[in-house]
Every structure is written in C-alpha cells, then in structure tokens.
Amino acid sequence: MSLEDILALLVSGVTMGAVYAMVAVSLNIAFKPTNVFNLAQGEFVMLGAMFAWGLMTGWSLPWLAGTALVLVAAGALGLLEERLAVAPLLANARHHHGWIISTLAFSIVVLHTSDRVYGTDPQAVPPVPGASLDMVQIGALTFSTQQVAVIVLAALSIAAVEWFYRSTLVGKAVLAVAEDRDGARLNGISPLTLTMGSFAVAAAYSAFTGVIAAPLVLASTSIGMMLLVKGFMALAIGGVGNNWGALAGGMLVGCVESLSSVSATPGYRQVLLLAVVLALLLVRPHGLAGARLTREV
Amino acid sequence: MSRPEPILAVDGLAVGYGVVPIVRDVALAVGRGEAVALLGANGAGKSTLLKAISGLLKPSAGRIRLAGKDIQGLAAETLVGRGLSHVAEGRRIFRKESVADNIQLGMYRLGLGRAEMARRRDEAFTLFPALREKAPAAAGTLSGGQQQMLAIAQALVRRPSVLMLDEPSLGLAPILVDEVFRVLGDIRAQGVSVLLVEQVVEQTLGFVDFAYVLANGRIAAAGTPAELGRTDVVRQAYLGRAPADLEGAA
Structure with a gap:
C-alpha cells in the first residue's frame, strides 16, 4: 500500500471521526442537565440528513435556508421527545431509568416513520456552500473540500459548545444543574427549562451533523443506529461530559475503522474496532480525558 | 412582647x-426584620420544614404566605x-465551578x-474578604468555613427579604462559628428577615x-429567648421528650 493510500484512509478516518465526535457531543449536551443518554440521538442525525435531502433537493431550497429549517424542525422534535419520553419519567423517582426504554422507543418510532415517508434508498445531499465532493491532490494528500468542511465545522462547533458552557451564565447554569439539581433550584435555576432547552439543542446539533455528513455518507434512514454506536464509542474513549475528549475519541474511532479496511473484511472491521475500544477502556476506564468518578462519604 | 408584622407565615403545614x-x-x-430560630433535635423535621417553605418539597396540607401572598406549591426556583x-444544609455550592461563578449563579434568576x-459580587467580597482572594479558584477547594460563607454570599447577592439558613455552623471550628454569627448580625442589620x-x-x-x-415534627414550644430560658423546654427537646410533655413544660 502506498503512502498516498494510507493518507487517503487517514483523511477519511479523521472526517468520519469528526462526525462521530459530533454525535458524542450531542449525547453530552442532552446528558449534562439530566444524566440521561438520549438513545434517539442517532436518529436525529438521520433526520437531519433526510430533511436536508427533502428541502434542498425536493424543494430546491438554498443550503442555508434549508439548514435553518432542518435545525428548527429537529429542535422541535427534540423538545417533543423530552416532553413525551423523558420528563414524565424523570419526575417520578421510581422510574428514574425508564428513559433507557422510552428514548429507544422514540428512536424506533422516528426510524419507522422515516422509512415510510422517505423510503430506504440512499439519497444525495448537496455539499456545504463553497465545498465540493471533487478530490483535490496536494503532494501525497488527496481529499475533498467537503471533508475539510466537516472537520473544520466539527472543531468550530465543539469550540462554540465549550464556549457556551464556560462563558455564558446559561451555560454555567447547565453545569450547576448537572452538579446539584436541588442546589441549582435554590439559586433560581430551573432544571426543567434547561433540560428542555438541552434536548432541543442536542437534537438540532445532531441534525446539523446529518446535514454536513450526508454528502459523504449519503442520506439514508439506516444511518442513525450506526452513528449512535460510534458516537457512544467516541464518548467512552473521550470521557463522558468531555467534549474535546469526544473529538479525540471520535478521531481515534474513525481512524481505526478506516485503517482496518486495509486488511479486514467489513464484518471483522467492527470486531477490530470494538477490540481497540475495549482495550483502551481497560487501560483508562474513565476515557482519555474523563474525570475519575468519585463519591463523597 | 409584640412581634412585627409577619413577612413569612406558615399555618397548619x-x-x-x-x-x-x-x-x-x-x-x-417570621416578622419583618426579625431573626427567628427553629430549634430541635436531629430528625425533628427542621430541614424538612425549610424545604417545604422554600418549595423543594410539596406540602400535603397547610398554608405558607410570603409578604401576604400564598406560596405553597410554588417551585423553589x-x-x-x-x-x-x-x-x-451541607453547603450546597457548585464545587466544580469557580467562586466568582458561584456568586454569579446566585443572581441567575434576577436578569x-x-x-x-459585578457591583453585587463586589459587595459580597466586601462582606467576605477571603472569597475575593479565592475568586478564580474552584469552590470545592475552599475550606469548610469559606464554603459556608460562599453559600451565604450566593443567597445574599439576590438581596432576599427572607433568608433561611439550615445549620450554617455545622462542622465548623468555634472561631468560624463566631464568624458566621457576625455575618448573620450584619445581614440582620440590613433589614433582612432571618429564619x-x-x-x-x-x-x-x-x-x-x-x-x-x-419535636417529632410538631411545634412543641415557642417564645422569646428569655421566655424559653425560664423553662427547661429547649434542653428537653434535644433530649427527645414527647411534644405533649414539652407543651406542658413551656
């Protein structure tokens, strides 16, 4: 295998890693104020891709207008999911872990409804404005500007999410709710409002991931579960709650997956990937950048 | 002795x-500008009562009025x-956030x-000078006394009309307990009603x-410190006597 081939695989791995990182970040966004992993997060990526195809190809909307509508629609569905499938369970201490089933059920409903509406055939979605799927060669490096756009947008969006948590009062309030829900309430912070907002933002962020990833992976109703699993891998490697860790974890998952295609068949590729993730977690159970979990006694 | 007009009134709770x-x-x-204590042994229901007044727990019966308006059932926030x-109780500050951010979060609701x-944060730092030096540090790295001061500062920056404190001296060295009461004196001097x-x-x-x-979830006795001091009721409450006995004692 030539250097050019290896570099091309690495570019592909880093690009898909950026997508997995964004899925992991969306899981973090919904998790922070609730301690709930939204198992429908992968389907919101799928919805983003399918909505983008419908709006930009079917209705011929410009990319920016189409994307804005996708984010609003996905945000509204995220809010609906929180109201229907999460809030009633969190309000009742006896059903505290019921979200595992309820968010999974919501994802199944979304998946089957999408299958009926869009069909199961993969569809092409236009690239980000100014980017293209045409390959460019610089020295030994071959890439498309859409791949560069995905990597840059992933890094910029994660930086924006981190800035929100560290530099805005609402972001700090979300972290306060994550740390002590009742303590936050006694300071006038409404966990309910922040939870609804976080679910809506996480869904919109996932949908944005779908919009920018779809030109590379094609929009299809079957991509949600695969992306959710890879997003969870990135999350586990990076450490739950750590968005930069998620980026590193996503890159690692993407690169291992891509490079393993050299010698392994598709089935064994997933086995190899899982083996690498398990080995990493055996050495670092809290992830590459995750904080050690402690309990005060 | 006549008491001031109540700003906080609880009835049949x-x-x-x-x-x-x-x-x-x-x-x-609790009257306007008044400082009122709620005493009792561990498990008497003091913290539960405060949680019901502040909206963390929903009362099953009774009425709570704040400045003449019913507030029972309203959310804490x-x-x-x-x-x-x-x-x-237990210095519920946000330990992973900085001292300055904790104080800022205390003002979240006020818009x-x-x-x-910044002005209110500076006022808090004037009242608690040790917090100013630690402003960028994570609140979890503060000493117990400093954490308690931070918890009080978080509440004070909201300029409350009623401030309820649940065992602010718990776990503090005697010299820090004196400091807590000095601060409470300053708060009272500002006209804040204290429970x-x-x-x-x-x-x-x-x-x-x-x-x-x-005692045992009921008010067993009430009075001015002088009135209570003339009886054995407080000591008996901490020794776990039944409310009926205590009522007789008071």
Whole structure:
C-alpha cells in the first residue's frame, strides 16, 4: 500500500471521526442537565440528513435556508421527545431509568416513520456552500473540500459548545444543574427549562451533523443506529461530559475503522474496532480525558 | 412582647417524603426584620420544614404566605424571584465551578446586567474578604468555613427579604462559628428577615428575637429567648421528650 493510500484512509478516518465526535457531543449536551443518554440521538442525525435531502433537493431550497429549517424542525422534535419520553419519567423517582426504554422507543418510532415517508434508498445531499465532493491532490494528500468542511465545522462547533458552557451564565447554569439539581433550584435555576432547552439543542446539533455528513455518507434512514454506536464509542474513549475528549475519541474511532479496511473484511472491521475500544477502556476506564468518578462519604 | 408584622407565615403545614408525614400541623411566623430560630433535635423535621417553605418539597396540607401572598406549591426556583432564599444544609455550592461563578449563579434568576452583577459580587467580597482572594479558584477547594460563607454570599447577592439558613455552623471550628454569627448580625442589620435552624443553641438564642422548638415534627414550644430560658423546654427537646410533655413544660 502506498503512502498516498494510507493518507487517503487517514483523511477519511479523521472526517468520519469528526462526525462521530459530533454525535458524542450531542449525547453530552442532552446528558449534562439530566444524566440521561438520549438513545434517539442517532436518529436525529438521520433526520437531519433526510430533511436536508427533502428541502434542498425536493424543494430546491438554498443550503442555508434549508439548514435553518432542518435545525428548527429537529429542535422541535427534540423538545417533543423530552416532553413525551423523558420528563414524565424523570419526575417520578421510581422510574428514574425508564428513559433507557422510552428514548429507544422514540428512536424506533422516528426510524419507522422515516422509512415510510422517505423510503430506504440512499439519497444525495448537496455539499456545504463553497465545498465540493471533487478530490483535490496536494503532494501525497488527496481529499475533498467537503471533508475539510466537516472537520473544520466539527472543531468550530465543539469550540462554540465549550464556549457556551464556560462563558455564558446559561451555560454555567447547565453545569450547576448537572452538579446539584436541588442546589441549582435554590439559586433560581430551573432544571426543567434547561433540560428542555438541552434536548432541543442536542437534537438540532445532531441534525446539523446529518446535514454536513450526508454528502459523504449519503442520506439514508439506516444511518442513525450506526452513528449512535460510534458516537457512544467516541464518548467512552473521550470521557463522558468531555467534549474535546469526544473529538479525540471520535478521531481515534474513525481512524481505526478506516485503517482496518486495509486488511479486514467489513464484518471483522467492527470486531477490530470494538477490540481497540475495549482495550483502551481497560487501560483508562474513565476515557482519555474523563474525570475519575468519585463519591463523597 | 409584640412581634412585627409577619413577612413569612406558615399555618397548619404538613409535609413528608412519600406518604409518611415528617412535619404535621406546624404554624410559625417570621416578622419583618426579625431573626427567628427553629430549634430541635436531629430528625425533628427542621430541614424538612425549610424545604417545604422554600418549595423543594410539596406540602400535603397547610398554608405558607410570603409578604401576604400564598406560596405553597410554588417551585423553589420561582420563590427565589419572590425574595425567599434558602441556604440549605451541607453547603450546597457548585464545587466544580469557580467562586466568582458561584456568586454569579446566585443572581441567575434576577436578569441583571453585567455591571449590576459585578457591583453585587463586589459587595459580597466586601462582606467576605477571603472569597475575593479565592475568586478564580474552584469552590470545592475552599475550606469548610469559606464554603459556608460562599453559600451565604450566593443567597445574599439576590438581596432576599427572607433568608433561611439550615445549620450554617455545622462542622465548623468555634472561631468560624463566631464568624458566621457576625455575618448573620450584619445581614440582620440590613433589614433582612432571618429564619435560622441551628444546633448551637446558646449562641442562637443570644442572636434571635424569637424561637420555635420543633419535636417529632410538631411545634412543641415557642417564645422569646428569655421566655424559653425560664423553662427547661429547649434542653428537653434535644433530649427527645414527647411534644405533649414539652407543651406542658413551656
């Protein structure tokens, strides 16, 4: 295998890693104020891709207008999911872990409804404005500007999410709710409002991931579960709650997956990937950048 | 002795966890500018009562009025905006956030501009100079006394009309307990009504205008510190006597 081939695989791995990182970040966004992993997060990526195809190809909307509508629609569905499938369970201490089933059920409903509406055939979605799927060669490096756009947008969006948590009062309030829900309430912070907002933002962020990833992976109703699993891998490697860790974890998952295609068949590729993730977690159970979990006694 | 017009009044309150009532038929009042103590042994229901008043727990019966308006059943975060602040037991600050951010989060509900927030934060630092030096540090790295001061500062920046404190001296060295009472004196001087749950009985009775004794979830006795001092009721409450016996004693 030539250097050019290896570099091309690495570019592909880093690009898909950026997508997995964004899925992991969306899981973090919904998790922070609730301690709930939204198992429908992968389907919101799928919805983003399918909505983008419908709006930009079917209705011929410009990319920016189409994307804005996708984010609003996905945000509204995220809010609906929180109201229907999460809030009633969190309000009742006896059903505290019921979200595992309820968010999974919501994802199944979304998946089957999408299958009926869009069909199961993969569809092409236009690239980000100014980017293209045409390959460019610089020295030994071959890439498309859409791949560069995905990597840059992933890094910029994660930086924006981190800035929100560290530099805005609402972001700090979300972290306060994550740390002590009742303590936050006694300071006038409404966990309910922040939870609804976080679910809506996480869904919109996932949908944005779908919009920018779809030109590379094609929009299809079957991509949600695969992306959710890879997003969870990135999350586990990076450490739950750590968005930069998620980026590193996503890159690692993407690169291992891509490079393993050299010698392994598709089935064994997933086995190899899982083996690498398990080995990493055996050495670092809290992830590459995750904080050690402690309990005060 | 006549008491000031009540700013906080509780009547016939019952509250508990699940179906088990911890506090039953409780009536108490805090007058404007008054400092009132709620005394009683561990498990008497003091913290549960404060949680019901501040909206963390929903009462099963009774009425709570703040500045003449019914507030029972309102959410804790709503009551903060109405001038009721509760410094809960165990220094419930946000340990991973900085001291400055903790104080800022205390003003979350108020919708203040940056300049006003900075002004109030500076006021808090004037009252608690040790916090100014530690402003960028994570709150979890503060000493116990400093964490307690931070919890009080978080409530004070909201300029509450009623401040409820649940055992602010718990786990502090005697010199820091004195410091807590010095700060409470300053708060009172600003006209804030205080409802104080404490285990440091002598110091508390020396500070407040009026006190209630809670035993087994009921008000067993009430009076000025001088009135309570003439009986054995407080000592008996801490030794776990039944409310009926205590009523006779008071």
